[in-house]
Amino acid sequence: QGHWVWVIDRGGAVERDAMGKPLRLMGVQTDISKQKAAEAELEQVNVRFRLALAASGTGIWHHDLATGKSYWDERTREIFGLVSDTAEVERDHWFGYLHPDDKEAASRAHLVPLETDKVTAVQYRIVRRDGEVRHIESLLRFIADPQIPDRRLAGQILGTVRDITEDKQREQELAYAARHDALTGLLNRAAFDRLLADHIAAPQLLPLSVFYVDLDYFKALNDFAGHAAGDLALKSVALGILGCLPPTAHAARLGGDEFALLMPNCDTAQAGRLADAVLAAVRDAELGSTATSRKLAASIGIAFVDDANTTV
Incomplete structure (x- = not known):
């Protein structure tokens, strides 16, 4: 055959x-x-390879040191919001997209490949022409010109571009959830304990007032009006407490119907005024239509810390 x-x-x-x-x-x-x-x-x-790039949403670009020209593939142009039919872009075009707070660090990071043969990773933010801020991750590597060994004169910087904005948002959401109470949005117990230890270790924040707030009649409200009314009350109390606090103070829900407050540079007179404001906020908390006319109340304990050697 x-x-x-x-x-x-x-x-x-x-x-x-x-x-x-x-x-x-x-x-x-x-x-x-x-x-x-x-x-x-x-x-x-x-x-x-092209299929893998498309699936990962990764763009490819390179900068030619000898000619000073840069080339972005279609995906890179899409990530930056650049409308262009040609892959060649102006030399300083990338710099114009950088977030003002990231310009210096990102520019330095893109020069690192000239000093090493390893892959360099860098993350930075860009501001697209429509004003949208996006988070970018790039992997960079220098490709040498065998004819011209001087890296400053020839060769290429090859890079990838990936939009990691959604990843960053998820990280921020997880970080927030790890530190805050899901129902009220106040700090949780773990975050409050860390904050308290940090404040005690900072002499300029002393004397420090620590408030323990325990709601009265909350169990009866839960039993009679149901958990929905209880949740509404807790959220209303939290909102009221936040409205009482000065900018330097912090509030947390420790669990159940227990709250804690932290106020730096606070003397006994200031602490008393804040306690009165918190009690009023608790009394005025919204309980919902299923609750009786009885309002909530609270018991408050206050501790003063003026020694940086105090442990918690």
Whole structure:
């Protein structure tokens, strides 16, 4: 059975008549089937690579040091919100997108590949033309020019671009959830304990007032009006407490119907006024239509810390 082969023909006229008309031609044929097979395999690899890039949402760019030109692929232009039909972009175009607070650090990070052969990772923010702020992660590597060893004169900086805005938002949400009570939005017990220890260790914040607030009649409200009314009351109390606090103070829900407050640079007179305001906020808390006319009340204990060596 026969089979197809790829060949390349090279030839030309080796003899012509007096008028220049070719009389004899000579040529050679070279079997390039292996080369074509290798090209086909390489194309398959490239297809898989492009598919992987598309699936990951990753863009590719490179900057040519010799020409000073930068080239962004379609995905990179899409991430930056750049509308352009050409891959070539102006040299300083990228810098114009950087968030003002990240310009210096991001610019320095993009010079690191000139000093190492390792892959460098950098995260920064950009401000798109529509004003939207996005978080970007780039992996950078220097590709040397074998003809010109000086990295400052030739070679390319090759980079990837990935939009990690959603990842950052999830990180922030998880960090917030780890420190706050899900129902009221106040600090949780663990976060309050850390904050208290930090405040005690800071002499400039002393004397420190620590309030323990325990709601009265809350169990009866829960039993009679239901958990929905109880949740409403807790949220209303939390909102009222926050409205009483000066900017430097902090509030936490320790669990159940227990709250705690932390107020730096607070003397006994200030603490008394804050306690009265908290008691009033508890009495005015919204209990919902299913509750009786009885209002909530609270018991408050106050401790004063004026020694940085105090432990909790």
